[in-house]
Amino acid sequence: MRVNEILKNKITSLKTVLHYKINIFLTLIAALIAVSAFQNVSYGLSYNTLYSQEKILRSKNVAQYTKFKFIIAGYDSLFKKSPNSYKGALAAIRMLDLYRYLSRKNHSLFFQDRVRQSAYEIIKYSKNGRARAYSYFAIYDLYKKQKISTYLLWKKKLLDEYPDSWEAKLVLKDKKKFSSKKLIFSAKYADQLKPLSGKIIVIDPGHGGKDPGASGYFGIKEKNLVLEIAKKLYRSLKKEGATVLLTRSTDRFITLEKRAEFANRHHADAFISIHANASRNKKLSGIETFFLTTKADKKTLLIASRENGITPAQMGVLQKILVGLVQNAKIGRSSILAKDIQEDIFKMLHTKRTNLGVRQAPFYVLAGTKVSSVLIEVGFITNRNEAKLLLNKSYQEQIVSGISDGVEKFFGYK
């Protein structure tokens, strides 16, 4: 080709590409505007409106997530508003069905994960038989292609709990891949399928023995309060299938080194240290979850020096030691664990509390462990109101189930 011909060709192809790109760009912007406009109002939309929108899109064979996002969000909010009602259950089923539809059309792990997550969520929060049976079925169907032991278990669950459901009938038709022999065989996987099975979690109730930790209203000593909460957490995590170990189960003193060493020796998957906060300012209250850093501002240094059992002045020296101990890879995972826990605590609380968020501090006990580790300050015992709550058994349970949920989320169950 001659030079100007080549140039001409290039220019034409460039033009087409540009044209194409601009078109995509404009479509994207239009879609974004439409989606954001709709998302703002989708929470208030009725089930019928959402369903008719869904039907229109599906009849056109549309399978882009962006197009369905607002519908899914709408269903999700209807479900969350009343997870046990008929309408709530319908919305849950539609949401799950949409994820299954998108998963079939797109064959991406992302949608498979959404199917799994929303099915687990429905099973966890809804008592409605229709929604639950469909969720069992969705998980069964998802795992059918992947893990035989898992899908057999979900089949068994479905057949045991909802033998007359449409889903059970559908599953029973699936004879080829399933025999009653396998069904019995699958029962022994039940324990392995608990959300935290195979995980080793070390709970570390702060202080103990000669070290009482902070003291607060109503004669609360930190060491006693955190042991009580830690024991509740122990039961809760155990119920979910984890192997749970406590650094102390009685009122005894253990050094911070020993606590970290304990977690390492048992090859823990997560380390959760439980503490209660104190401040001269009696108005301060709230819950916060920490993960490790070697740097910190004055405020966190104050908490860290107290929890490390040294004066703020000595912190400088300790920080230097910590730099050598810290493994960076661990910090990333720990920050996720901290976020999951902090978020879920606030989902479970029935009382409004101050969310002090996820923060970083140089805690000695966190530096020594080789695993994902966090330190939770469950509240201020120097705040009269919060101290009273912290003594309340049902409030303690709320905190504990939040931590539990966070841990499950972290290990990817929910």
Ligand SMILES: [Zn+2]
């Ligand atoms: Zn403490």
